[in-house]
Amino acid sequence: MSANTSDLETRLQQGPAGDDYAAAVRAARDAAAKAGEVDVAYTTTDSPVGPLLLAATDEGLCVIEFGARGDSLDDVAEHISPRIVEVPKRLDPVRRQLDQYFAGKRQRFDLDLDRRLMRGFRRTVLERLFDDIGYGELTSYSELAEMAGSPRAMRAVGSAMATNPIPIVVPCHRVLRNDGSIGGYGGGLATKRWLLALEGVEEEIPDTKR
């Protein structure tokens, strides 16, 4: 009798058979988006510089994350909203423009940005960079500090670059060290070089080693 009981409990623990979860969760995410209960939609996509995570709100694009591990979503949950759901369709315009950019067919992004993850002086710096440094242009930390109205705040400019929530679109890859060397990059130096080569300015960087 007790063997029978534990057999029953094991079968209950296994749950009813069902392999339709993938379809069910897709339908549920769509229903939630349609019902207006999703504040932040995200998706992951492949690109020439590796997998990217893209996230957007009603205000616009708020995240591009290299590697697409999803670490940036914690920041989004804290500073924008935790109602974050994978809704790939909402990122279609972003993905299309990125594809065109990577294919060399687009030099300007025509996208609204949600800047809530950029705070204080960092935001000023990133806005100057987004508005004033175009495709194939290069600048430096000190130049950017000056543009942002605080010529001596080079360190703050560095941290603005390091915490840029929307790389590629907000073009921190166009920012070099003051001596013209390549500097660092959140997506890795290979990615920075690839982007600068795409924009036709990689040769202008001294000591570019592969």
Add this chain to the structure above:
Amino acid sequence: VSLPPFDLLLDEHGPSVHRFLVASVGRDAAADCFQDTVVSALRSYPDLRDGRNLKAWFFSVAHSRAMDGHRRRHRRRETPVDRHDAEPSAPPPGEPDDTLWCAVRRLPEKQRESVVLRFVADLPYRDIGVITGCTEAAARQNVRAGIKRLREVLA
């Protein structure tokens, strides 16, 4: 309260919430119930005061939706003589199922929900009590009674 991205919850608990709903209301009704669960969980998510036991919270939302689903089905059915015996004894055509889960769905409400929350959702009795609106001891008793009844029915 700092809450994780909702999609993380869905990744972590979605599959077992879905299994819970299939067990409680059946495969056909589970699709709608699961959508309702996700939509209504998202609606109340930002207002949560306590982010510590999100699993139990998610299942409590699913439980309410499952109860709505059962009520809708009972209303559609005409004059059920006895709520439990009024359930169809065989799964509808095209619905793969077996006698165990049909028997589970014919359990009295509290027993059914408690058994499914205990075994399919793997929740502790304390949470089951909170979700089904009774004490921990009563939840334990409901599970025990449900298992006993299942053993009788399936014998």
